[in-house]
Amino acid sequence: MLKYNLIVAVCEDFGIGFKGELPWQLKSELKYFSRTTKLIRNPAKRNAVIMGRKTFFGVPASKRPLAERLNIVLSTTLSAEDLPKDVLLCRSLDKAMQTLEAAEWRKTIENVWIVGGSRVYEEALASPRCHRLYLTKIQERFKCDTFFPNIPEDFCEIPIDDETPKGKQEENGIKYEYKILEKILK
Secondary structure: OOOOOEEEEEEOOEEEEOOOOOOOOHHHHHHHHHHHHHHOOOOOOOEEEEHHHHHHOOOHHHHHOOOOOEEEEOOOOOOOHOOOOOOEOOOHHHHHHHHHHHHHHHOOEEEEEOOOOOHHHHHHOOOOOEEEEEEEEEEEOOOOOOOOOOOOOOOOEEEOOOOOOEEEEEEEEEEEEEEEEEEEEO
């Protein structure tokens, strides 16, 4: 069974978005997101990023699809013609994972990342396919209308890896810290 990781930045009340955009401007955090979701060990492969329709269209037009990754958009209302030709459309997270487990994709995809939004995160956290949650904790409150779901009790913080900056970070007067939580399988 193919597993995936989630990556998200949250403010103090676990807000993740406002009016379809990020409520904060943190270039270093965006670079971390990009670097982390692109990181591969096998140069013959690439990673996949799975997101909902609103998340995909919330990415600035000049930055979508997210470069160097297979972009998969989950939607029951879009058709393939609504998306760039190199973006995969799937009706559900399960269908996306089944597609990636097919032989032609299995050979080319190294890691799978869930990148939003709120409902996709909620479904992903509950799945046995979920391995880790890469969480940026922004130590400030922002006005948000979209929130990250409650983290289930079966997640435990683990030491951060070598690719993740350690300790408190600060940009534009905003403090934040990177955390990694792993789902404990029972």
